[in-house]
Amino acid sequence: MxxxxxxxxxxELQKKRYAYQTAxxxxxxxxxxxAPKDTAEGRGVALGVxxxxxxxxxxxxxxxxxxDFLWGRKEELDQPHRRQVEELRRSYAQLTRIPAExxxxxxxxxxxxxxxxxxxxxxxxxxxxxxxxxxxxAFNIKFAGYYDSAKAPYDxxxxxxxxxxxxxxxxxxxxxxxxxxxxxxxxxxxxxxxxDGFLRRHCPVEAQxxxxxxxxxxxxxxxxxxxxxxxxxxxxxxxxxxxxRITTHYEETNLASSMYSVIHEGGHAKYxxxxxxxxxYTCLAGGVSMGVHESQSRFYENLIGRSLPFIQAIFPKMRxxxxxxxxxxxxxxxxxxVNKVQPSLIRTEADELTYCLHIxxxxxxxxxxxxxxxxxxxxxxxxxxxxKEYLGVDVPDDRRGCxxxxxWSGGAFGxxxxxxxxxxxxxxMLKNMEGDIDVWGPVSRGDLSGVSAWLGDKVHRYGGLLxxxxxxxxxxxxxxxxxxxxxxxxxYTELYHL
Amino acid sequence: MxxxxxxxxxxELQKKRYAYQTAxxxxxxxxxxxAPKDTAEGRGVALGVxxxxxxxxxxxxxxxxxxDFLWGRKEELDQPHRRQVEELRRSYAQLTRIPAExxxxxxxxxxxxxxxxxxxxxxxxxxxxxxxxxxxxAFNIKFAGYYDSAKAPYDxxxxxxxxxxxxxxxxxxxxxxxxxxxxxxxxxxxxxxxxDGFLRRHCPVEAQxxxxxxxxxxxxxxxxxxxxxxxxxxxxxxxxxxxxRITTHYEETNLASSMYSVIHEGGHAKYxxxxxxxxxYTCLAGGVSMGVHESQSRFYENLIGRSLPFIQAIFPKMRxxxxxxxxxxxxxxxxxxVNKVQPSLIRTEADELTYCLHIxxxxxxxxxxxxxxxxxxxxxxxxxxxxKEYLGVDVPDDRRGCxxxxxWSGGAFGxxxxxxxxxxxxxxMLKNMEGDIDVWGPVSRGDLSGVSAWLGDKVHRYGGLLxxxxxxxxxxxxxxxxxxxxxxxxxYTELYHL
Numbered sequence: 003m004x005x006x007x008x009x010x011x012x013x014e015l016q017k018k019r020y021a022y023q024t025a026x027x028x029x030x031x032x033x034x035x036x037a038p039k040d041t042a043e044g045r046g047v048a049l050g051v052x053x054x055x056x057x058x059x060x061x062x063x064x065x066x067x068x069x070d071f072l073w074g075r076k077e078e079l080d081q082p083h084r085r086q087v088e089e090l091r092r093s094y095a096q097l098t099r100i101p102a103e104x105x106x107x108x109x110x111x112x113x114x115x116x117x118x119x120x121x122x123x124x125x126x127x128x129x130x131x132x133x134x135x136x137x138x139x140a141f142n143i144k145f146a147g148y149y150d151s152a153k154a155p156y157d158x159x160x161x162x163x164x165x166x167x168x169x170x171x172x173x174x175x176x177x178x179x180x181x182x183x184x185x186x187x188x189x190x191x192x193x194x195x196x197x198d199g200f201l202r203r204h205c206p207v208e209a210q211x212x213x214x215x216x217x218x219x220x221x222x223x224x225x226x227x228x229x230x231x232x233x234x235x236x237x238x239x240x241x242x243x244x245x246x247r248i249t250t251h252y253e254e255t256n257l258a259s260s261m262y263s264v265i266h267e268g269g270h271a272k273y274x275x276x277x278x279x280x281x282x283y284t285c286l287a288g289g290v291s292m293g294v295h296e297s298q299s300r301f302y303e304n305l306i307g308r309s310l311p312f313i314q315a316i317f318p319k320m321r322x323x324x325x326x327x328x329x330x331x332x333x334x335x336x337x338x339x340v341n342k343v344q345p346s347l348i349r350t351e352a353d354e355l356t357y358c359l360h361i362x363x364x365x366x367x368x369x370x371x372x373x374x375x376x377x378x379x380x381x382x383x384x385x386x387x388x389x390k391e392y393l394g395v396d397v398p399d400d401r402r403g404c405x406x407x408x409x410w411s412g413g414a415f416g417x418x419x420x421x422x423x424x425x426x427x428x429x430x431m432l433k434n435m436e437g438d439i440d441v442w443g444p445v446s447r448g449d450l451s452g453v454s455a456w457l458g459d460k461v462h463r464y465g466g467l468l469x470x471x472x473x474x475x476x477x478x479x480x481x482x483x484x485x486x487x488x489x490x491x492x493x494y495t496e497l498y499h500l
Numbered sequence: 501m502x503x504x505x506x507x508x509x510x511x512e513l514q515k516k517r518y519a520y521q522t523a524x525x526x527x528x529x530x531x532x533x534x535a536p537k538d539t540a541e542g543r544g545v546a547l548g549v550x551x552x553x554x555x556x557x558x559x560x561x562x563x564x565x566x567x568d569f570l571w572g573r574k575e576e577l578d579q580p581h582r583r584q585v586e587e588l589r590r591s592y593a594q595l596t597r598i599p600a601e602x603x604x605x606x607x608x609x610x611x612x613x614x615x616x617x618x619x620x621x622x623x624x625x626x627x628x629x630x631x632x633x634x635x636x637x638a639f640n641i642k643f644a645g646y647y648d649s650a651k652a653p654y655d656x657x658x659x660x661x662x663x664x665x666x667x668x669x670x671x672x673x674x675x676x677x678x679x680x681x682x683x684x685x686x687x688x689x690x691x692x693x694x695x696d697g698f699l700r701r702h703c704p705v706e707a708q709x710x711x712x713x714x715x716x717x718x719x720x721x722x723x724x725x726x727x728x729x730x731x732x733x734x735x736x737x738x739x740x741x742x743x744x745r746i747t748t749h750y751e752e753t754n755l756a757s758s759m760y761s762v763i764h765e766g767g768h769a770k771y772x773x774x775x776x777x778x779x780x781y782t783c784l785a786g787g788v789s790m791g792v793h794e795s796q797s798r799f800y801e802n803l804i805g806r807s808l809p810f811i812q813a814i815f816p817k818m819r820x821x822x823x824x825x826x827x828x829x830x831x832x833x834x835x836x837x838v839n840k841v842q843p844s845l846i847r848t849e850a851d852e853l854t855y856c857l858h859i860x861x862x863x864x865x866x867x868x869x870x871x872x873x874x875x876x877x878x879x880x881x882x883x884x885x886x887x888k889e890y891l892g893v894d895v896p897d898d899r900r901g902c903x904x905x906x907x908w909s910g911g912a913f914g915x916x917x918x919x920x921x922x923x924x925x926x927x928x929m930l931k932n933m934e935g936d937i938d939v940w941g942p943v944s945r946g947d948l949s950g951v952s953a954w955l956g957d958k959v960h961r962y963g964g965l966l967x968x969x970x971x972x973x974x975x976x977x978x979x980x981x982x983x984x985x986x987x988x989x990x991x992y993t994e995l996y997h998l
Contacts, residue, residue, distance in 0.1 A: 036727055048523065
């Protein structure tokens with residue numbers, strides 16, 4: 003085989019994967035937005051076939067031979083091709099180490115588990131979910147061995163979501179955060195909470211839709227390449243760097259809910275739209291890791307979106323959209339209301355300060371589940387104990403406790419820490435950005451172009467060209483969670499006059 | 501190979517085709533409804549790969565061997581399996597007779613041709629489209645030879661859209677229609693036209709959307725399995741018999757436009773939703789031919805939807821949706837207005853009586869183009885001459901002339917006659933239906949369940965289990981275009997007091 007021919011085949015292989023993923027994404031998008039209610043079965047049949055074909059292609063011996071051939075000539079490859087081969091070899095090795103029958107069994111299990119979880123959550127009945135969760139945990143322990151038998155199982159899983167991150171690292175990371183967030187939270191809770199009743203005023207969905215369009219404009223999202231839809235749970239879906247979709251969910255009595263969903267998903271979208279053309283239709287297209295992705299969404303949502311300069315910039319326009327609802331509210335009151343600290347039960351509704359505590363509960367439980375020191379049957383009790391310990395709240399039922407998130411039902415163990423890492427990455431990016439450019443002057447005038455350009459240059463454009471740690475290094479320098487803790491201390495000290 | 505194993509492989513093969521088609525349909529649906537404007541390129545890449553994979557699978561020697569093996573044992577197969585093998589062998593033979601490079605070249609050509617046609621139409625510039633059309637005609641003449649070298653090229657193409665139909669048959673069919681429609685039209689045009697100015701009154705899109713929901717309810721379309729979207733040109737898309745989508749296009753000053761689009765596409769949807777579960781995920785799922793499909797859409801649109809009993813049934817409700825617009829209009833005035841005869845330039849806006857004349861123009865031109873007796877450069881002149889001859893109208897430009905339809909740019913030569921055949925099939929189905937059940941009593945009360953049940957039993961449930969001619973025989977008996985001509989004569993004699 004000639005090198006050039008091999009490179010052509012490499013491009014074709016990746017284009018096929020792009021096509022399969024695009025097809026599946028399109029069906030997912032349809033299923034969650036406009037598809038009629040009782041149509042999941044037919045989509046399931048198609049998705050099953052497409053996943054099977056993709057699996058067959060990427061575990062085929064010829065694929066392995068092609069990748070080995072190219073790896074043998076890696077000195078002759080340019081950096082993008084070397085990275086492609088490196089990534090594809092990694093996933094090939096993983097895929098071929100999982101026996102085909104276990105792979106299929108697991109696919110069926112995670113498919114069913116979603117349904118069981120939904121029913122269990124609705125009924126607040128952990129016993130219903132328990133047998134499925136036991137199987138999911140057992141599979142993940144086994145798969146961790148396939149991923150990297152030299153690592154502890156949970157380390158191997160963590161590595162899947164944020165390469166290079168392990169328990170030793172996260173234990174330190176979370177210890178730093180906990181040591182500084184817990185006393186900060188205690189001090190905040192002794193103060194008078196800000197007034198936020200006006201956030202519950204009735205806002206028609208139609209006005210909220212127009213407001214979303216405005217927010218996307220402020221974020222600099224090009225509507226020729228980014229559409230917004232409506233789903234039960236907001237998400238971002240990337241077809242390629244010219245076609246990204248975000249979704250939101252409108253609540254008539256919670257204006258801030260969709261507002262911050264749009265800004266959060268908008269941050270994900272900015273990342274995907276900013277990835278270089280050079281890596282499109284390859285395995286390096288798309289954000290590099292969950293942690294880095296969350297750093298971008300949470301950057302826009304919290305660091306920018308919940309800042310006073312940003313709110314002051316958009317508030318005059320907000321009052322036009324919500325004339326009745328906000329006529330007696332000032333920008334500063336709004337700013338205080340959307341930054342109100344309130345230890346609570348539900349992760350997705352948590353404020354910026356307590357959010358990481360929700361993540362720590364999940365981290366502790368996952369770590370023990372996968373290490374075998376916690377039995378699935380004891381999850382609710384442990385969950386409730388940790389919520390009391392970390393957040394000081396009593397969990398009244400499993401629906402609002404250990405059944406609230408979909409992640410485990412989808413087989414994702416080791417994903418949660420990415421959220422906290424992303425928050426911390428973002429805070430350090432902001433600090434560096436402030437050293438490089440005038441951030442707050444333009445933001446206070448509603449101009450995010452400088453912010454976008456900085457993130458585009460330091461993070462977005464690379465896609466998967468660098469490893470996650472390389473992107474973090476690029477944008478954060480030497481990562482230090484104390485920067486995030488310091489950011490929180492400063493913000494809440496000012497907000498609550500500590 | 502064991503027979504049972506071969507049947508399992510047959511089912512798998514067809515499920516793969518279903519998955520590829522579902523994926524492509526989903527991307528098409530997305531592209532025409534919610535996708536952002538500048539995102540076609542990425543979808544094109546994915547669609548190209550998926551089409552290539554499907555082609556590879558269905559032209560693979562192993563597929564041919566499997567089909568040959570099963571055909572050799574056809575006496576042992578039940579009728580559905582025999583039909584599946586028969587259909588798949590037919591398409592396998594066709595696909596493998598087309599050289600792969602010609603197939604790809606043609607795929608690229610039709611993809612580009614769509615764009616060129618759109619620009620040519622916009623600019624009303626036939627010269628721009630001409631070189632592409634020449635290539636398309638040349639390809640179709642060549643492909644006709646691959647389809648069936650024993651047939652005249654245009655006969656081979658016609659056979660693709662309505663198996664068993666050829667020029668000899670259509671010449672007779674259209675001659676019968678022309679002989680009776682032309683004098684009828686002449687008589688109608690001597691009469692005073694009905695008042696229809698109120699159809700141009702302004703109707704807000706929101707009210708039209710609610711009216712669409714109502715119409716779908718009247719048609720008995722189960723919204724858990726059938727959604728409605730909005731596109732530039734209305735269409736029906738079937739994923740499977742539990743998931744069908746229709747689209748419409750709202751014009752604020754043309755209430756009847758979307759109304760009859762919804763009823764027309766609703767007729768297509770009824771067909772697809774009525775196909776038996778037994779044939780799902782096989783090549784027999786989906787309507788059997790274009791002609792039979794149009795018989796169903798035009799049945800609901802014209803035979804039911806433009807009938808006085810139907811309009812009388814829904815008119816009280818219509819007046820609720822369009823209080824201002826219809827307060828001074830009676831059901832009978834509305835009935836006369838939507839049946840106004842007016843020879844015109846645009847096929848899709850034609851009334852029921854002149855519609856077939858538009859089709860005859862296209863039939864004559866296609867026949868000569870593919871037979872080589874008409875040069876592409878002479879299409880506009882011939883088009884304009886025939887419009888004058890058949891419809892008595894002067895074509896002012898090619899945009900409203902030979903560039904109006906997308907069909908040829910998509911490579912569809914031989915498709916148009918299906919529209920006229922469908923109209924004629926439908927009229928004869930109605931006659932038979934009237935012999936079997938009370939059609940108009942229930943329809944005049946807005947109850948279409950009897951109509952649906954009859955069509956479901958005689959047409960819908962079969963899908964591709966019968967050949968098109970078998971379905972026509974089932975629902976029409978011995979097909980006779982004079983029945984359609986008689987229907988038109990009776991309808992317009994009454995309407996225009998001839």
